[in-house]
Amino acid sequence: MPDGGIGASTKRREDVRFLTGAGNYTDDINLKGQAYVHFLRSDVAHGRLKSVDTAAAEAMPGVVRIFTGADFEEIGGLPCGWQVTDKHGNPMQEPKHPVLASGKVRHVGDPIAAVIAESVQQARDAAEAIVVDIEELPAVINMKDALKDGATKVHDDLDNNLCFAWGFVEDNREAVDQAIKNAAHVTTLELVNNRLIANPMEPRVAVGDFSRHNQDSTLYTTSQNPHVIRLLMGAFVLGIPEHKLRVVSPDVGGGFGTKIFHYAEEAFVTWAARQLHRPVKWTSTRAEAFMSDAHGRDHVTKIELALDADNNFVALRTDTHANMGAYLSTFASSVPTWLHGTLMAGNYKTPLIYVHVNAVFTNTVPVDAYRGAGRPEATFQLERVIDKAARELGVDPIALRRQNFISEFPYATPVAVEYDTGDYVATMDKLEEIADIAGFAARRAESEKKGKLRGLGVNCYIEACGIAPSNLVGQLGARAGLYDAATVRVNATGSISVMVGAHSHGQGHETAFPQVIAEMIGIDPSMIEIVHGDTSKIPFAMGTYGSRSLAVCGSAMVRATEKIINKAKRIAAHLLEVSDADIELKDGKFSVAGTDKSVDWGDVTLSAYVPHNYPLEHIEPGLEETAFYDPANFTYPAGAYACEVELDPETGKVEICSFAAADDFGNIINPMIVDGQVHGGIAQGIGQALLERAVYDDNGQLLSASYMDYAMPRATDVPSYKVDHSCQTPCTHNPLGVKGCGEAGAIGSPPAVVNAVIDALHSGGHDHITHIDMPVSPARVWAAMQR
Amino acid sequence: MTDVTMTVNGKTVSGKVEGRTLLVEFIREHLELTGTHVGCDTSQCGACVVHVNGQAVKSCTMLAAEADGGTVMTIEGISAPDGTLSALQQAFQDHHGLQCGFCTPGMIMSASALLKDNPKPSEAEIREYLEGNICRCTGYHNIVKAIMAASGQDVSAIAAE
Numbered sequence: 001m002p003d004g005g006i007g008a009s010t011k012r013r014e015d016v017r018f019l020t021g022a023g024n025y026t027d028d029i030n031l032k033g034q035a036y037v038h039f040l041r042s043d044v045a046h047g048r049l050k051s052v053d054t055a056a057a058e059a060m061p062g063v064v065r066i067f068t069g070a071d072f073e074e075i076g077g078l079p080c081g082w083q084v085t086d087k088h089g090n091p092m093q094e095p096k097h098p099v100l101a102s103g104k105v106r107h108v109g110d111p112i113a114a115v116i117a118e119s120v121q122q123a124r125d126a127a128e129a130i131v132v133d134i135e136e137l138p139a140v141i142n143m144k145d146a147l148k149d150g151a152t153k154v155h156d157d158l159d160n161n162l163c164f165a166w167g168f169v170e171d172n173r174e175a176v177d178q179a180i181k182n183a184a185h186v187t188t189l190e191l192v193n194n195r196l197i198a199n200p201m202e203p204r205v206a207v208g209d210f211s212r213h214n215q216d217s218t219l220y221t222t223s224q225n226p227h228v229i230r231l232l233m234g235a236f237v238l239g240i241p242e243h244k245l246r247v248v249s250p251d252v253g254g255g256f257g258t259k260i261f262h263y264a265e266e267a268f269v270t271w272a273a274r275q276l277h278r279p280v281k282w283t284s285t286r287a288e289a290f291m292s293d294a295h296g297r298d299h300v301t302k303i304e305l306a307l308d309a310d311n312n313f314v315a316l317r318t319d320t321h322a323n324m325g326a327y328l329s330t331f332a333s334s335v336p337t338w339l340h341g342t343l344m345a346g347n348y349k350t351p352l353i354y355v356h357v358n359a360v361f362t363n364t365v366p367v368d369a370y371r372g373a374g375r376p377e378a379t380f381q382l383e384r385v386i387d388k389a390a391r392e393l394g395v396d397p398i399a400l401r402r403q404n405f406i407s408e409f410p411y412a413t414p415v416a417v418e419y420d421t422g423d424y425v426a427t428m429d430k431l432e433e434i435a436d437i438a439g440f441a442a443r444r445a446e447s448e449k450k451g452k453l454r455g456l457g458v459n460c461y462i463e464a465c466g467i468a469p470s471n472l473v474g475q476l477g478a479r480a481g482l483y484d485a486a487t488v489r490v491n492a493t494g495s496i497s498v499m500v501g502a503h504s505h506g507q508g509h510e511t512a513f514p515q516v517i518a519e520m521i522g523i524d525p526s527m528i529e530i531v532h533g534d535t536s537k538i539p540f541a542m543g544t545y546g547s548r549s550l551a552v553c554g555s556a557m558v559r560a561t562e563k564i565i566n567k568a569k570r571i572a573a574h575l576l577e578v579s580d581a582d583i584e585l586k587d588g589k590f591s592v593a594g595t596d597k598s599v600d601w602g603d604v605t606l607s608a609y610v611p612h613n614y615p616l617e618h619i620e621p622g623l624e625e626t627a628f629y630d631p632a633n634f635t636y637p638a639g640a641y642a643c644e645v646e647l648d649p650e651t652g653k654v655e656i657c658s659f660a661a662a663d664d665f666g667n668i669i670n671p672m673i674v675d676g677q678v679h680g681g682i683a684q685g686i687g688q689a690l691l692e693r694a695v696y697d698d699n700g701q702l703l704s705a706s707y708m709d710y711a712m713p714r715a716t717d718v719p720s721y722k723v724d725h726s727c728q729t730p731c732t733h734n735p736l737g738v739k740g741c742g743e744a745g746a747i748g749s750p751p752a753v754v755n756a757v758i759d760a761l762h763s764g765g766h767d768h769i770t771h772i773d774m775p776v777s778p779a780r781v782w783a784a785m786q787r
Numbered sequence: 788m789t790d791v792t793m794t795v796n797g798k799t800v801s802g803k804v805e806g807r808t809l810l811v812e813f814i815r816e817h818l819e820l821t822g823t824h825v826g827c828d829t830s831q832c833g834a835c836v837v838h839v840n841g842q843a844v845k846s847c848t849m850l851a852a853e854a855d856g857g858t859v860m861t862i863e864g865i866s867a868p869d870g871t872l873s874a875l876q877q878a879f880q881d882h883h884g885l886q887c888g889f890c891t892p893g894m895i896m897s898a899s900a901l902l903k904d905n906p907k908p909s910e911a912e913i914r915e916y917l918e919g920n921i922c923r924c925t926g927y928h929n930i931v932k933a934i935m936a937a938s939g940q941d942v943s944a945i946a947a948e
Contacts, residue, residue, distance in 0.1 A: 011880050011881060011883075012880065012883065014888070015879065015880040015885060015888070016872070016880070017888075018885055018887075018888025018891050018892075019862075019866075019872060019876040019879055019880060019885065019888075019891060019895065020822070020862065020863065020865070020866050020870070020872070020876070021820065021821070021822015021823070021861065021862035021863040021865075021892050022822065022863075023822070023888050023889075024821075025821075025824070025889065027821075027824075027825075028821035121805070121807070199923055200887070200889075200923055201824075201826045201832060201834060201887070201889040201890045201921065201922065201923050201924075202824070202826065202887065202889040203825075203826065251887075251888065252887065253824075253826075253887045253888065253889025253890075254886070254887040254889060254923050254924055256923070285828045286826065286827035286828050286829070286832075287828055505887050506886035506887030506888070506924045507886070508886070672883050673883065675883070675929075676883045676886060676924075676925060676929060679925060679926035679927075679928045679929065680886065680923070680924045680925050680926045681926075682926055683925075683926030683927065684923070684926075706827070706828070706829045706831070707827050707829055707831035707832060707921070708829050708831060712921050712923070713926075713927075714917070714918050714921060714927075715913070715914040715915075715917040715918065715920075715922075715927040715930070715931065716914045716915060716917075716918060718926055718927055718928075720910070720928050720931070720932075720945045721926065721928055745926075
């Protein structure tokens with residue numbers, strides 16, 4: 001086998017350009033003759049736009065053109081890609097999301113006007129001269145208030161602020177109610193899943209270009225999925241056919257979900273470049289990112305877990321209010337529904353589950369998928385209520401979990417998914433080992449000597465990744481297929497270019513994907529190059545999110561490579577004058593079984609392109625294959641996490657002492673990259689648990705709109721992590737046996753942290769504290785201790 | 788407009804800037820050295836860290852005119868002229884201390900300043916020093932490990948991967 005095949009911790013080839021400042025991010029792209037756009041954004045949360053006077057601004061130095069909502073009234077709104085059907089069988093209420101605000105502004109940051117100038121400074125200066133007359137309306141901020149009779153409506157043309165009320169599984173509702181009524185014990189918990197802002201370090205950027213030569217438009221944008229942007233923007237917003245529109249996402253500085261969606265600024269620069277016949281560039285400031293990037297989470301939930309007299313889980317019921325913000329972002333409606341409700345079984349055999357969700361419009365930035373998307377919300381509720389139940393029943397929280405683990409696979413949950421494989425006992429055993437759970441009592445005693453309270457929090461998680469079987473999601477309301485694709489182009493000398501639908505913005509695809517093909521063919525990975533992020537080069541495919549790149553796009557790449565190998569074997573058989581069935585491929589060499597006759601990989605690839613001695617009557621020349629892969633099921637990574645905290649009872653400050661994660665990701669291509677993915681996910685989960693919160697005041701002002709107000713995890717806020725992924729139950733339905741690892745850390749870590757804090761408080765005699773909402777700040781802990 | 792002249796990565800450069808032009812704008816837009824990044828507008832994230840007269844500074848917090856006559860080093864000046872990575876850059880690759888790469892130039896510039904002042908920093912000292920550099924991808928674990936390794940220290944003490 002070559003060095004650097006499957007299972008090798010190959011160093012990343014993309015690192016060299018990033019380490020030397022040679023990366024090519026969207027803001028590094030400057031086109032000849034480009035103008036700059038600055039968006040004038042609403043500084044009120046809700047109001048009627050009475051007039052937008054641009055006359056003075058248009059006379060300012062350097063101003064090229066100013067556009068307002070009036071220019072977009074005939075142009076499509078930004079579409080939502082998932083139609084949820086409510087519990088009565090009706091479609092969700094779906095308001096128009098104009099490119100520039102029209103009639104009303106609906107959140108702080110809603111774009112009102114776009115000033116295009118010769119420099120960004122001139123555009124900003126001119127924006128200050130625009131006179132906007134807004135009749136301010138009451139801001140709709142609190143979700144429960146938004147649903148009251150007579151509440152101010154965010155969208156005047158909708159019936160009310162309820163996007164939909166979803167019940168899942170509606171047919172189980174009465175049985176769940178009955179089981180809870182008759183249960184030996186019911187544990188109830190009300191909690192908030194805090195509103196977060198994804199904050200990839202690279203702010204969004206969009207550059208629109210237009211060619212008068214052939215009337216083609218090009219958009220350079222910070223996207224996780226350029227084909228999705230081309231589809232949505234071309235077909236639904238601007239009416240540009242696919243072959244006249246190219247979308248390029250070069251190096252992208254982190255995504256975490258918030259760069260999945262199609263944003264107004266992308267449509268604007270593409271459209272404006274067509275109007276002006278010159279490139280138009282927009283670079284988000286961080287302040288704009290806070291008030292225009294889709295936010296994440298923001299669920300308010302009541303959960304009830306019913307147990308029988310032997311502590312077996314018998315039923316689960318949840319009622320959630322999910323904030324949609326002011327408009328429906330691209331996948332907003334799927335997050336609190338299909339990505340959340342289907343995970344409520346967790347790792348446990350609870351026979352009856354009912355999930356109810358009210359999705360609510362408010363005068364806040366749209367809320368959509370953020371790392372984990374629905375699955376962290378499900379995991380947090382479930383793992384917190386189990387911990388509370390264990391405390392109420394006086395049983396060990398790990399034992400209670402173990403008792404209720406699903407242990408036989410495949411397992412059909414009562415929430416419509418079928419786990420193909422897993423081993424939750426193995427990951428819990430591994431966790432107990434690497435976290436040294438047995439040694440906790442001694443560590444607690446040490447902390448207590450210092451006057452600190454020490455807590456241990458443990459939880460499990462499961463996630464549904466590798467989204468998704470197209471026929472299934474089509475039934476559930478997705479307005480797209482969710483396959484992926486790869487084209488494997490073998491060049492004459494044997495090197496390979498692989499054009500993939502997945503997009504790498506930190507995940508290391510350029511290194512890991514070649515490891516797979518190198519293993520299959522037996523050649524050096526350096527002969528293989530991954531091409532991604534340009535719709536003019538890659539096949540139509542759906543991109544990177546939901547921990548899907550390897551499971552879905554990687555599978556497409558395997559299928560395409562299998563086609564290559566099959567064809568190459570037929571060519572080799574011709575060259576060696578034997579039948580196809582006699583050819584074996586090993587270590588980059590095609591040999592005749594049982595003989596010493598062989599031809600090299602390069603001989604065959606050259607023959608494919610210089611077909612002088614070649615069976616042209618049977619086989620086409622060339623060696624290039626494409627495969628589209630539509631997964632048969634989701635994949636189900638799972639694991640167990642443990643967090644230890646020290647809590648200072650004098651101040652309420654929580655410090656993370658250690659964090660351990662035992663994950664089952666199935667087979668692993670590059671362990672180093674997988675470790676890194678888990679590390680980063682855990683840091684974001686710790687951020688959610690202890691630090692991060694997007695805060696709106698009652699008037700809809702976003703109070704946490706800079707890094708001075710929104711607490712991003714810094715190096716001193718997090719520990720070193722112990723992570724292990726030696727427990728491997730390979731996925732049964734994709735060719736690599738892989739499950740996905742990108743979101744696990746962010747899904748699995750928040751409950752471990754909060755469980756640890758509650759454990760610490762109980763060890764100090766604060767038994768009345770059963771829950772503290774995230775972020776568990778010193779102020780909140782201290783206040784709870786005083787109650 | 789003001790004329791400025793400075794030495795950037797060993798080369799003398801000059802240009803005309805507005806009084807309000809930030810050093811980072813001069814570096815990225817006038818000199819087209821796009822390795823230095825802008826990740827925020829409040830001097831918090833550290834993606835724009837460069838060295839001015841040997842000190843690590845956030846180039847979004849300094850006017851270009853203030854650097855007039857000075858010596859500036861950016862990420863493009865760190866590796867050897869033949870492209871060989873510095874020991875610190877190499878350690879970042881060896882220990883997977885970067886993912887999306889956007890914060891990385893600032894991390895390298897900050898960490899190299901740290902190692903100049905404190906050649907063998909402890910894990911706690913490294914974490915403290917990096918307070919002004921935000922990374923959203925790595926969870927910092929492998930960044931800390933890379934910096935310790937680059938300073939010739941045993942990294943087995945950092946929790947197993």
